[in-house]
Amino acid sequence: MYHDFSNTIGGLGLWNETRPVLLAVSGGIDSMCMADLYRRTGLPFAVAHCNFHLRGEESDADEALVRDWAAGAGVKFHKADFDTEDFARRNGVSIEMAARELRYRRFAELCRDNGYVALCVAHNANDNAETLFLNLVRGTGLKGLAGMPAEGIAPYSDGTRLVRPLLDFTRKQIEGYVRARGVAYREDRTNAGTDYRRNRIRHLVFPVLEQMNPSFIRTVSEEIRHFAQAEAVADTYYGSASASLVSEDGEDRVISLVELLKREHWEYVLYRFLEGFGFNSGVTASLSDLLKSGRTVAGKSFDSRDYVLLTASGRLIVRKKTPAGGRGATILTGNDFGCGLRPADDAFTVVRGEGTYSCNGVSFCVSVVPRADIKSLKQPAGTLLFDADRLKFPFVCRVWKDGDRFVPFGMRGRKKVSDFFTDLKYDIFRKAGAVMVVDTSDPERDVNDIAAVLGERIDDRYRVTSGTSSVVVIRSHLI
Numbered sequence: 001m002y003h004d005f006s007n008t009i010g011g012l013g014l015w016n017e018t019r020p021v022l023l024a025v026s027g028g029i030d031s032m033c034m035a036d037l038y039r040r041t042g043l044p045f046a047v048a049h050c051n052f053h054l055r056g057e058e059s060d061a062d063e064a065l066v067r068d069w070a071a072g073a074g075v076k077f078h079k080a081d082f083d084t085e086d087f088a089r090r091n092g093v094s095i096e097m098a099a100r101e102l103r104y105r106r107f108a109e110l111c112r113d114n115g116y117v118a119l120c121v122a123h124n125a126n127d128n129a130e131t132l133f134l135n136l137v138r139g140t141g142l143k144g145l146a147g148m149p150a151e152g153i154a155p156y157s158d159g160t161r162l163v164r165p166l167l168d169f170t171r172k173q174i175e176g177y178v179r180a181r182g183v184a185y186r187e188d189r190t191n192a193g194t195d196y197r198r199n200r201i202r203h204l205v206f207p208v209l210e211q212m213n214p215s216f217i218r219t220v221s222e223e224i225r226h227f228a229q230a231e232a233v234a235d236t237y238y239g240s241a242s243a244s245l246v247s248e249d250g251e252d253r254v255i256s257l258v259e260l261l262k263r264e265h266w267e268y269v270l271y272r273f274l275e276g277f278g279f280n281s282g283v284t285a286s287l288s289d290l291l292k293s294g295r296t297v298a299g300k301s302f303d304s305r306d307y308v309l310l311t312a313s314g315r316l317i318v319r320k321k322t323p324a325g326g327r328g329a330t331i332l333t334g335n336d337f338g339c340g341l342r343p344a345d346d347a348f349t350v351v352r353g354e355g356t357y358s359c360n361g362v363s364f365c366v367s368v369v370p371r372a373d374i375k376s377l378k379q380p381a382g383t384l385l386f387d388a389d390r391l392k393f394p395f396v397c398r399v400w401k402d403g404d405r406f407v408p409f410g411m412r413g414r415k416k417v418s419d420f421f422t423d424l425k426y427d428i429f430r431k432a433g434a435v436m437v438v439d440t441s442d443p444e445r446d447v448n449d450i451a452a453v454l455g456e457r458i459d460d461r462y463r464v465t466s467g468t469s470s471v472v473v474i475r476s477h478l479i
Contacts (some may be wrong), residue, residue: 001169001177005037008165012151014118020044021163022078022116024107025069027062030122032069032185033174034166038120039073045120046076048110050103052084054095055190062186069184080106096196101156108157118161119154126171126202129220133201139281141271146228170217237265238272246273253277253318260316261291277318278304287311301428312427319429348398348438359397362435362454364476371468382455384437388470390462391451392441400434403448406459417453424456437474 009015023038025031025047038045047070051063063079070077080103088098107119128147135144150167154160166174178185194200210216241263247254255273260266271284283302290300290311300311303321310317349359356365368388379385404417421431437452439445439462452458455476464471 001173002037002040004168005165006041008150008168009038009041009043012118012163012165014043014163015041017043017117019115019117020046021118021120022107022111022114023047024103024119024121025049025066026122026188027065027186028122028188028191029178029185030124030127030166030171030174032065032183033178034120034122035069035073036181036183037177038165039075046070046078046110046114046116047073048078048080048107050080050082050099050106052082052099052102054084054099055188058186058189062188065184065186078110104154104156108154108160111154111160112158118151118163120163120165122166123148123164124166124169124171124174125217125221126206128167128224129206129217130198130201132220132224133205134197137197141275141281142227142231142234145224146231147224149228168221234268234272238269241269242273245269249317251320255316255318257291257314257316274309274318277307277309279307279309280304283309287316308428310427310429313425317427317429348396350394350396352394357397359435359454360399361433362476364397364435364454364474367473369471369473371464371471374464374471377464383473383475384452384455384458385464386451386458386462386472386474387464387468388472389468391437391439391472394440395451396438396440397435397454398438400431400436400453401448404436404450405448406450406452406457407461408457409460409463411460417450420453420457435476 006015014021021038021043023031023035023045025035026049035047047066049063049066051059053059067077067079082099082102084095084098084102087102088095091098093101110116111119132145132147138144148164148167150165151161151163154162177183190196191199194203206216213219245255245259245263247256255270260269263269267284267288270288271281274284274287279302283304287300287302287309302309307318307320310319349357351357351366354367356363358364374385377385400417402418405414406417406420407414408420417434417436421434426434435454436450437454437458439449439451450459451462452474454474
């Protein structure tokens, strides 16, 4: 086993390194095996151990074993103590995830502060097979099928090199080596239970599969290598495809649907594009079905934790989420009008007379002119005309609310503003930036009854007629 380990170290480029590596050693059989093998190479190294204080005296005994081993080997020993349960509780994560984050953050700090060239961890072939099956249970693409790589970047680090020199060795090989060499190690009693998903796969699933194929772990390891090669090919294809499909619009990422659907493997390209922003496979499946159905694509939205995906006309837009609220709206501190506006959750601006105002990221100019000065009722985009006897000061401009409705100019019946947005192919971002003009002169008026969608359309009941003497003109533009 040492001969094969030496070849692995050579393949990782460590034989030519004069700087030490950092070995992550828990005291268990895998990491103690790795430590003994690395010591035999004669290469410089140090040892790091994390005491998570989850098993009382057993955790302290693990620490003592690793400390004594490092002293016997004459190498530097680093240790860290964590209140893992408190960290998990405060951050709302499982004990497993808490321990993972704590140890990798500490290892990255040690590598950075001490100049260690790499962090070595003791994942083996069995661990890799377990990871593959865990990924399958959760749902995964080729990346998950490719298992853990022999080297990469350590989690929660700013570039710390991570290597796994035992990845090609099975647990049976490790057990045989440790027995033959008399390497001391400690058994974590929690590994024998089935409380954790990985343990259930290890103790309940793998024994059945090994009955069917005694070389099951070796077979899976070979398949993982094939999957990794397939992923590399797919990466190359996606990199080439995305270069012509994906563009930037400010902070947004935009993908052309016309160009996407020309691709032979467009569903995979879509999956990879969305995966990079945290969208799950369910979103990809829903969007793929929509694109294949021929139904209207524009106006749909999907959420990941940090991003929103919008389907617009001929394109997909991914935008980072921002805190809720308007963009520059004036917020009143009291309910000045009996129109259902609540300062706690509504952005609105009171228009008390002529002047320039802003609301929800839209700047607009309000003026009052004689009807005789209006030569044509056809005005430039963004300009609205109201009968001044109908829309009286003060009135309010506010953000759109679900349930808003009006009688669009030229129509007779009421229409939901949401349906009006659909007719205009408004996307989710334009909806969020829309501003409603609200008449507050009638205290009995329905709170969802609006006088206009600013910059788009007035309510027909406020139109300028032959009997109009004065006109309220509102000209708007984005800030």
